[in-house]
Amino acid sequence: MAPFEPATKGSGQEEGTDLRPRFDAAGLITAIAQDGETGEILMLAHMNAEALRLTLETGKAHYYSRSRQQIWLKGETSGNVQLVQSVLVDCDQDAVLIKVTMSGDRVACHTGRVTCFYRRVQRHADGGYSLAMDWRE
Amino acid sequence: MAPFEPATKGSGQEEGTDLRPRFDAAGLITAIAQDGETGEILMLAHMNAEALRLTLETGKAHYYSRSRQQIWLKGETSGNVQLVQSVLVDCDQDAVLIKVTMSGDRVACHTGRVTCFYRRVQRHADGGYSLAMDWRE
Numbered sequence: 001m002a003p004f005e006p007a008t009k010g011s012g013q014e015e016g017t018d019l020r021p022r023f024d025a026a027g028l029i030t031a032i033a034q035d036g037e038t039g040e041i042l043m044l045a046h047m048n049a050e051a052l053r054l055t056l057e058t059g060k061a062h063y064y065s066r067s068r069q070q071i072w073l074k075g076e077t078s079g080n081v082q083l084v085q086s087v088l089v090d091c092d093q094d095a096v097l098i099k100v101t102m103s104g105d106r107v108a109c110h111t112g113r114v115t116c117f118y119r120r121v122q123r124h125a126d127g128g129y130s131l132a133m134d135w136r137e
Numbered sequence: 138m139a140p141f142e143p144a145t146k147g148s149g150q151e152e153g154t155d156l157r158p159r160f161d162a163a164g165l166i167t168a169i170a171q172d173g174e175t176g177e178i179l180m181l182a183h184m185n186a187e188a189l190r191l192t193l194e195t196g197k198a199h200y201y202s203r204s205r206q207q208i209w210l211k212g213e214t215s216g217n218v219q220l221v222q223s224v225l226v227d228c229d230q231d232a233v234l235i236k237v238t239m240s241g242d243r244v245a246c247h248t249g250r251v252t253c254f255y256r257r258v259q260r261h262a263d264g265g266y267s268l269a270m271d272w273r274e
Contacts, residue, residue, distance in 0.1 A: 019266040039176025044232040090253040095181040097254045116227040129156040
């Protein structure tokens with residue numbers, strides 16, 4: 001049984017009260033994880049329908065690994081589970097925003113940092129770019 | 138001339154100081170726009186190399202429309218330009234986080250709302266879902 005209603009064309013998708021996730025050709029939707037307390041963006045990942053359903057039903061963020069081609073419970077091995085505060089969809093429902101409380105070490109990135117977004121782009125006078133650490137080690 | 142260095146395997150991608158955006162098979166990278174003052178997530182969109190370069194060079198967010206297959210300067214018609222405060226990359230550099238100050242009406246969504254994420258998923262006792270407006274109209 002398909003767990004969600006299919007996406008539609010028109011205003012129902014954007015203004016309606018039906019959850020109709022618009023999965024892409026690979027069956028995935030983009031998910032942004034945000035710390036519900038600090039507002040910090042933690043990571044960007046993907047969910048298939050089953051990962052989204054598990055996230056909504058268990059209250060723990062589940063994602064779909066495109067490289068491993070399987071669903072994973074975030075924090076299953078590290079202990080850094082993301083407890084879901086709320087799930088929001090965007091206008092055309094092809095992205096979800098998960099506001100979470102982190103448990104464990106409160107680390108979202110596999111590199112051991114709180115967030116995956118720890119480097120800031122710098123532009124140089126010669127037109128080149130580099131990255132600067134934007135994170136309190 | 139390719140404006141960016143190619144993505145690499147290994148730790149250089151995650152720990153290095155080289156900007157090496159990892160564009161997908163369609164030549165796109167995912168971009169999250171966040172209000173630099175409030176921390177609110179405004180929208181999720183995509184950039185190709187040229188849109189990313191224009192964003193970094195002009196300080197105004199440019200995206201790539203997959204439906205129209207062209208680059209657009211956000212706010213070009215609406216006046217709601219997103220002025221870039223900073224651009225961050227995630228660990229494997231396949232996503233960018235753009236912290237912005239909005240000009241004009243301070244509206245990011247084409248529906249006229251501040252953010253595209255204006256509906257929250259509700260789960261009902263019978264296992265069904267619906268969406269509730271999560272936005273101050």
